[in-house]
Amino acid sequence: MDATAQTTRILFEQFSPWAINLFYAFGYAAIACFLYGSYVQVRKYRRGQPDASWGQLAARFGDMARTMLTHRTLKRRDHAAGAAHAMIFFSFIALFVGTATITLEVDILKPLFGITFWKGGFYLLFSLVLDLAGLGLIGGLLYMMYRRKWMALPKLDYTRPDRQPGDPDYDRSAYRREDWAFLWTLILIGITGYVLEASRLVWLSGDAGVWDSRFWSPVGALLAHSLMGLGLDASGAGTLRGGLWWFHGLLALSFIALIPFTKVKHIFTASASLMFRDPLAGRRLPKVPETQEAAGYQAITDLTWKNLLHLDACTKCGRCHEACPARTVGAPLSPRDVILSLREFANHALAASSLPDKAELSIHGKGPGQVFMETLWSCRTCLACVEICPVAVEHVPIIVQMRRKLVEEGQMEPILQKTLQTIHKTGNSFGESKRKRGAWTKGLPFPVKDARKEPVETLWFVGDYAAFDPRNQKVTQAFARLLHAAGEDFGLLLDGELNAGNDVRRVGEEGLYEHLASSNIATLEGCEFKRIVTTDPHSFNTIRNEYPEFADPALRGLFQIEHYSTVLLKLIQNGRLTLKKHLSHRVTFHDPCHLGRFNKGYDAPRELLALIGCTLVEMPRNRDNSFCCGAGGGRIWIPDPVGMEKPAQNRMKEAAGLPDIDVFVVACPKDLTMFEDALKTTPGCEGRFVVRELIELIAECVEAADPAPAALAAAPAMA
Known part of the structure; x- marks a missing residue:
């Protein structure tokens, strides 16, 4: 009979009953500790507000x-x-x-x-x-x-950009110690497991059933032979095995017991975070519930249970820290540190058996675990942090909720407050009369329909910068000429259009946003059209992802909106726009945050560049890793500190490092504004290339009178 047929391992081989009972006592204690810690965590989450993420659990579990x-x-x-x-x-x-x-x-x-x-x-x-x-x-x-x-x-590196040495919670060395303790504990469990196996093999080397099957445990067998080569006999191996058995077992049980209290709990919290992820996080911000007395998050208990879960899911990997444009240019913001600060605050305030006084629950301020006002206003809401987080932490919605409270209390830059007042008064961020919103059409050789008065195939939502900024007006007129050349039946809302509100909402002014959105929705519902198009990715995002929540459910299909890049691509592909010449430029393309990361619009601009004959040299940070121009989240209305590098300047340096590019191509009015300014103010970049809107390049090919390559010499005059 094969000696290995009944081979097994007796778990408590030659253990006395009292030793076995003692081990089980330790085991039950570890389980009890784990269960109590889990209860404390669940109690903490239950102290948060309700969240709408329940539902479709089977699909969520499958995706997770x-x-x-x-x-x-x-x-x-x-x-x-x-x-x-x-x-x-x-x-x-x-x-x-x-x-x-x-x-x-x-x-x-x-x-x-x-x-x-x-x-x-x-x-x-x-x-x-x-x-x-x-x-x-x-x-x-x-x-x-x-x-x-x-x-x-x-x-x-856990050094915090929002704290100074000496601040009460500047030191993050505890996190480093926890990281190393986690790694060493697991590796010791693994190594002692192998040595335990090897010592058992040497101890029972006289048992043919054990020894003859030793290479079914190849690592243990090789280690056993090594121990025997070092002079370990069966008797010594038995002694070694006895002591090591207890060390290995108690280490493993301690690991289990401490799961809810250490970073090991990310095994569960990260899984749950992934399961309850919102695919539109940051793209569609939450409405203020009608039952909620005040907007935004003031106290830690204002966060939802899912927010609190996200805080614990963070593994401190630093990917959001690395991707954040604000942190990159030296602003006092790291998305990771915001999450960790709130986690520390929640663990202190919510894990206790009873809640502290309400005054001790505020997450705004300069105290331990609180988040600075300067930190919150540094955010560009570009979603770089949300997009790269491997465990689906939703940083931006939390930051915007905290901004809502700051806005409600008037804690913001005076110039931002003035801009919001201007938008409320005039419906645009330039403070211009509503009647001037369509003034740019006067430079066109054809009339443009008023979509409020007659049906159109395409309703063009223009946006503030495209309508009022003199440099962007040239691009807007070029797009109008392209639509006209293609025979597109289009019209505008003219003075019926208000600021779309995307950036107003991300500033945290929810009341003003709802006013803007409701007004625009009412105007759109009174028009007859088949689709909406916009040249502004910011307007594109909020109309596509947020307006439906504010509209009559029966009319939510009204908000089928396209960015101009997909519209022009179709017009060229189906022959309605003819390219009369091709360009020979070496270009790079900047993916706008609200078109790219927010709405996955990566391909159409690149296909257009290929169709007009440009050679594309990709930026090192491109597509979902594109680097924000710095205008998002209302930061275009807030001046950056003097002497601090702007995100757009950082991007210009990146472009200057590319080999021999002629044109830095953008597809967003705010990008055009930010990057043309950055090109002039970034040392060593001016004169290396020009910033152009993709629309301008296409118009140059469609409107050309002859096939000769376009000269770039005139481009700087347009800047």
Whole structure:
């Protein structure tokens, strides 16, 4: 008979009854500690406000499972870290399932039903799988240690841009200690598991059933031979195994007990965060509930349970910190630090058995765990943080909710307050009379319809900058000529159009936003058209993603809106616009945040550039990793501190590093304004290339009188 046919491992081999009972006592204590900690966490979340994320749980779970199994969010822009985490994750799961399998037989099936299966071929295969899983776990952990210590990645530096040395919560060394404790605990569990296995093999080397099957545990077997080569005999191995068994077991039980109190809980909170993610987070901001007395977040208890869950889901990976344009140029903002500050505040205020006084729950201010006003106003709401977060933390909606409270209390730059008052009074951020909104049409050689008075195929929502800014008016007129050349039946709202409100809402002025949105919606509902088009990605985002929530449910299909890039692409492809010449420019393209990251409009502008003959040289930060111009979130109305680099200047330096580009192409009125100014003020960039709107390049090809390549010499005069 094969000696391995009944091979198994007796879990408590030669343990006395009191030792076994003691181990179970420790085990139950660890479980009790885990359950109590979990209760405390759940109680903390329940102290938050309701959230509308419940529903479609099966679909949500499926999406979460796919994300975790593919590790797609972790591999983005850091494939090595994602691969190492996958090794740790899947190895940990395998080892956990293995431990659960042993528990199933030893503690349930065998004592209750006399069923045993952990033997023979199953046991040997089980040993091989877990042996290899342990190797994957240790390998992944070693890479993470190397990455943290020797690669010295800036995103893993917890130095805070919003605090100064000496501030009560400036020091983040506790997080570093926690990170290393987590890594060392897991790696010690893995290493001691192998040494324990090796010492057992040496101890039982006289048992043919054990020794002959040793290479089903290849790492343990090789280590056993090494120990024997060092002179370890069976007796010494038995002693080593006894002490190591307790060390390994208590370390593993301590790990379980501390899960709810340490970063290990991200195993659960990150999964839940992914499950309850909002695919429109930041693109569509939450309305103020009618039952809510005041707008925004003042206290930690104003956050929803999902917000509080997000705080715990953060793994401190630093990807949002690295992507944030405000942090990059030296502003006192790191999305990660906002989340961690609020987490620390929540753990202090909400994890206790009873809530502190209301005065102690405010998350605004300069105290420990509070968020500075300057930090909140630094945000461009560009979604770079939300888009790259591997565990679906929704930073921007939380920041905007906190801004709402600041706006309600008047805590903002005077110039911003004046701009909001101007928008409320005139319906635009330029303070111009409403009657002048369509003044740019006077320079056209054809009349433009008033969509309020007659039906049109296409209703063009122009936007403030495209309508009032003199430089952008030239682009607006060019687009009108293109639509006319294509025979497009289009019209405008003229003085019936108000600021779309996208940036007003992201500033935090929810009341003014609802006024603007409701007014525009009422005007649109009174018009007859088939589609809306806009040259402004900011207007595009809010009309597409937010206006439907404020409209009659029966009329929500009214807000089918396209960005001009997709409209022009179709007009060229179906032959309604003819390209009379092709350009030979080497260009780079800046993805506008509200067209790209917000609404995934990456391809149409690039296809247009290819059609008109341009050679595209991609920016290092492009598509979903595009770097904000700095205008978003109302920052175009707020002056940057003197001497601090602007995000648009940072972008100009990036473009200047590209080989021999002629044109920096944009597809957003605010981008045109920000980058033309940045090109003039960024040392070493002016004269290297010009900033042009994509519409201008297309118009140059469509309106050309001859096929000769366009000269760029005249372009600076347009800047």
